Amino acid sequence: MFKNFKMISNVVFGRGSFVQLDDILKKRRHHSKSWVLFVVDDVFQGKLLEKRIPFHAKDMLLWVNVNDEPKTSYVDTLTLKVHNFAKTLPAAIVGIGGGSTMDLAKALSLMLTNAGFSHEYQGWDLIKNPAVYHIAVPTLSGTGAEVSRTTVLTGPEKKLGINSDYTVFDQVLLDPELIRDVPPTQRFYTGMDCYIHCIESLQGTYINEFSRAYGEKALALCREVFLNGNKDTEENRAKADDKLMMASFFGGMSIAYSQVGACHALSYGLSYILGTHHGIGCCIAFDALEDIYPEGVKEFKEMMKIRKIELPRNVTKGLDKEKMDKMITVSMGLEPLWENCLGEDWKKIMTKTKMKSLFKKM
Numbered sequence: 001m002f003k004n005f006k007m008i009s010n011v012v013f014g015r016g017s018f019v020q021l022d023d024i025l026k027k028r029r030h031h032s033k034s035w036v037l038f039v040v041d042d043v044f045q046g047k048l049l050e051k052r053i054p055f056h057a058k059d060m061l062l063w064v065n066v067n068d069e070p071k072t073s074y075v076d077t078l079t080l081k082v083h084n085f086a087k088t089l090p091a092a093i094v095g096i097g098g099g100s101t102m103d104l105a106k107a108l109s110l111m112l113t114n115a116g117f118s119h120e121y122q123g124w125d126l127i128k129n130p131a132v133y134h135i136a137v138p139t140l141s142g143t144g145a146e147v148s149r150t151t152v153l154t155g156p157e158k159k160l161g162i163n164s165d166y167t168v169f170d171q172v173l174l175d176p177e178l179i180r181d182v183p184p185t186q187r188f189y190t191g192m193d194c195y196i197h198c199i200e201s202l203q204g205t206y207i208n209e210f211s212r213a214y215g216e217k218a219l220a221l222c223r224e225v226f227l228n229g230n231k232d233t234e235e236n237r238a239k240a241d242d243k244l245m246m247a248s249f250f251g252g253m254s255i256a257y258s259q260v261g262a263c264h265a266l267s268y269g270l271s272y273i274l275g276t277h278h279g280i281g282c283c284i285a286f287d288a289l290e291d292i293y294p295e296g297v298k299e300f301k302e303m304m305k306i307r308k309i310e311l312p313r314n315v316t317k318g319l320d321k322e323k324m325d326k327m328i329t330v331s332m333g334l335e336p337l338w339e340n341c342l343g344e345d346w347k348k349i350m351t352k353t354k355m356k357s358l359f360k361k362m
Helices: 017-024 048-052 070-086 098-110 184-202 209-226 235-256 262-274 278-286 294-307 319-333 335-342 352-361
Strands: 011-013 037-043 061-065 092-098 134-138 150-152 159-163 172-175
Touching: 011 017, 017 134, 017 172, 017 352, 037 070, 037 098, 048 134, 061 070, 070 150, 092 098, 092 335, 098 134, 098 159, 098 278, 134 262, 159 262, 172 209, 184 209, 184 235, 184 278, 184 294, 184 335, 209 235, 209 294, 262 278, 262 319, 262 352, 278 294, 319 352
Parallel strands: 011 172, 037 061, 037 092, 092 134, 134 172
Antiparallel strands: 150 159
């Protein structure tokens, strides 16, 4: 049976396109009591972007903190806040921020229409009711959260997404001007999430021409952004931002009809135990995977050299047996990722001993 893949209904792309958000939302405000929920990274509190949000009198502006990876408990707390704000559902939810903020917006759009706690829906296709209409406005590029069918959450027992067709955003607004001021190191780590998506998808056992078409273009764009030696001028930075934003989108599309692999599985374990942020966690894990992705890791190291990036080292040093075992359990639980990477017999290849040795290299 072939996957009946759910795609985003509408996409806007262009420098300065953020000004169109209010017009997009007008179509959702069907009557005088309609209201919109804005889920915004609190890093923008008091900044210029806050003043540009098309906020109306009845709307709710929910500042979210993503210093830590999103947890199911945080989603449940935010869901309760929204329920307490109004007796009716919002006409739309708008997520403005990086991958974690967009994941929180997706999670809220699901939990406002599905009873229970968010950790109960960690897995594949457990959501029963359609989500509230939701819109992504990325201010970081690389995670592919704007296009993916998952919202990645750390729960009480595991780090695993709420994977569902209902999770997919209904509308995406891609304005490269919004990523202009991202610090270079953060830009690199988030961009590498996209690069690694492409490597894992293109080399995976799930690969198909749908995924390949998007993955190859995203990979080419990543190379143009991170391997170039262009002068650091405003014009060149703008061109690179345009390319990186589209690389993120295409990279997300590539894994939507295939899957990620070993690096993401290992990074989930790192994040669950150490709280490592996703982008940097992927980079730490990928750096140790030259046996699985030799050409990709070689090119990744070249990108680090060009961008003068120094990865954290020895992050797993001194972990006790209990934490190491839990890290391995979380990572091994992501079976589709390992099957995509190593095939149906992956358990014979990626033993607990092998995985432990990989974590120790980090």
